[in-house]
Amino acid sequence: MFKNKKNYATESPKLYDNVNKEIDKEIGFKDLNLLKPIMQAVADAGYENPTPVQAKAIPAVLSGSDMLAGAQTGTGKTAAFTLPILHLLAEKPAAASRSGRPRCLILAPTRELAAQVEESVKTYGKYLPLKSTAVFGGMSIVPQIKALRRNVDILVATPGRLLDHVGQKTVDLSGVEIFVLDEADRMLDMGFIVDIKKIIALLPKQRQNLLFSATFSEKIKTLSASVLHKPVFVEGAKRNAASELVDQSVHLVSQRLKSHLLSHLIKHHKWKQVLIFTRTKNGANRLADKLAADGISASAIHGNKSQPARMKALAQFKDGSVTALVATDVASRGIDIDRLPHVVNFELPNAAEDYVHRIGRTGRAGSSGKAISLVDKEELRYLKEIERFIKREIPKVLFDSFVPPANMPAEPHNSLPQRQGGRKIYGERTPASAGSRNYQPRHGYAKKQNNSKGNNAKSKVR
Ligand code: AMP
DSSP states (O other): OOOOOSOHHHHOHHHHTTSOTTSOTTOOGGGGTOOHHHHHHHHHTTOOSOOHHHHHHHHHHHTTOOEEEEOOTTSSHHHHHHHHHHHHHHHSOOOSOOBTOOSEEEEOSSHHHHHHHHHHHHHHTTTSOOOEEEEOTTSOHHHHHHHHHSBOSEEEEOHHHHHHHHHTTOOOGGGOSEEEETTHHHHHHTTOHHHHHHHHHTSOSSOEEEEEESOOOHHHHHHHHHHOSSOEEEEOSOTTTHHHHEEEEEEEOOHHHHHHHHHHHHHHTTOSOEEEEOSSHHHHHHHHHHHHHTTOOEEEEOTTSOHHHHHHHHHHHHHTSOSEEEEOHHHHTTOOOTTBOEEEESSOOSSHHHHHHHHTTBSOTTOOEEEEEEEOGGGHHHHHHHHHHHTSOOOBOOOTTOBOOTTOOOOOTTSSSOEETTEEOSOOOOTTTTTOTTOOOOOOHHHHHHHTTTTHHHHBOO
16 A cells, blocks of 8 residues: 655656646645545545546546546556545446446556456545456356356456456346446557457447546547547646656666676665566566576466466565566556566567566555666667667666676677677676666776675675
C-alpha cells in the first residue's frame, strides 16, 4: 500500500509539469464529491491529492460520459477509473441477484494486470457492499466459476478467459452498465482485437465506456471510434514523462560480463528489490539461476511459467523475500509495486517505447527510482533510438570497483570490452559514450585487479 503522505501534485513536479497545466493544483479529493466510504479508503491508502489524470477523469466518469484517456501505468490511472465506478455503482440500486451477471466489466491485457486491478477495486471499495472478482487464464477455471456464481458487481478479466466463461455460460454480460478497456494499446499489440470485438457484441448497447491507452496509434483511434460515444478526452502524463523522474544510467559492458556485473551491483549496493528485464524467457531463467548461484534470492517470471508460479514470485518479490525478479516485457506489463527502487535492463528492448514502459516500473507516483541499463556493443543502435525517443542523453557511467572474475573465458572477437595492450577492459570509449559528461574511461582491468585485494571480498563476483 502507498503510505506516502506527500502532496502528490506538488512534490512530483518533474513528472507532471508539462501536462494538464490547466488543472488547478489545489484540487483535492474532497472536491471530487466521492462517497464517504470511498474517501475513507483513499485516506487509508495514504493519498492526499488526486494525480492529474484522476483530477480530470473522476468528474468525467461521474458525469456518465464515455472517456478516452491517454495514461500509462504509474500515473494513478487505476484509481482514476476505479474510484468513480465504485461511486456510480454504489449510488444506483442493484438487482437483488447479480450471480454471474456483473454490472461493470474491466478488460485487462495480462493476468498480472487483471489481478492488480481487482486488488485495487477491493482496496478502494473495502467500505462498500460491492463484490468483485477477477478471471484470467493460467489458473483453474473451477474456483472462478464458483466466484462468479456468487453476486458480482465488478468483473476484471483477460479477454481469452472471459470468452471461455461465456462459452461455458458461467457469465452473462447483458447487465454491464460500465465497460473499461485498460491498456488498450497493449491489448491490440497482443492480438486481442478479435476477442475484444466478440466481447463488445455481448454487451448491452446502452452503457458507459472508458478506454485507457498509453499510445494513440491509428488502430487505437479506429477502436475508440467504434466503442466510444462522444467521449471526453483526458490526458494523463506525456508518453515519455515517466522517464523524467527516474535516475537513468547506462553501463557499457560486454554481454558475457553482464551477469557478473549485475550480481556485483546488487551485492555492492545492498539492493533489496530489483526488477530485471531480459529479452527472452530462457534468458530470464538463466539469469535467475545465475543470481541464485551468486547468493542472491531471485525468481523469473514469464509466459512459460504457470500462473500460480508467477503470482507466487510476484508476491515474494513484493514482500521482500525475493530480491531480484527477472521478467520479460509481457510478464512485467502493469506490474505495480509501490516505490520500486531499482530497475535493470539486462538487455535493451528493441522498441524505444518498451524502454519507457520498463523504467516506468520505478519512479512511480511521485517517488524517484533508479534505472540501469547494461549495454553491449551490439545494442548501441537501440540505445541511440531510445535516447532520441526520450529526447535526452542517458549518462554512461562505469562502476569502478567492479572486477570481472579472473577465470573468464576468452573474449569473442566482436564484442565489448575491446582489448587494450593485450588486456581486456570493462569500459571503452564508444561512439555512444563519447561526449557524455559522466563517462569516465576506466584505468585498466589488470590494475584494478591488483589494487582490489583489500576490498575484494565485497566487489569480486564469482
Ligand atoms: P497506476 O497508474 O494505477 O498503476 O498507479 C500507480 C501507483 O500510484 C500505485 O502504486 C498507486 O497506489 C499510486 N497512486 C494512485 N493514486 C495516487 C494518489 N492520488 N496519490 C499517491 N499515489 C497514488
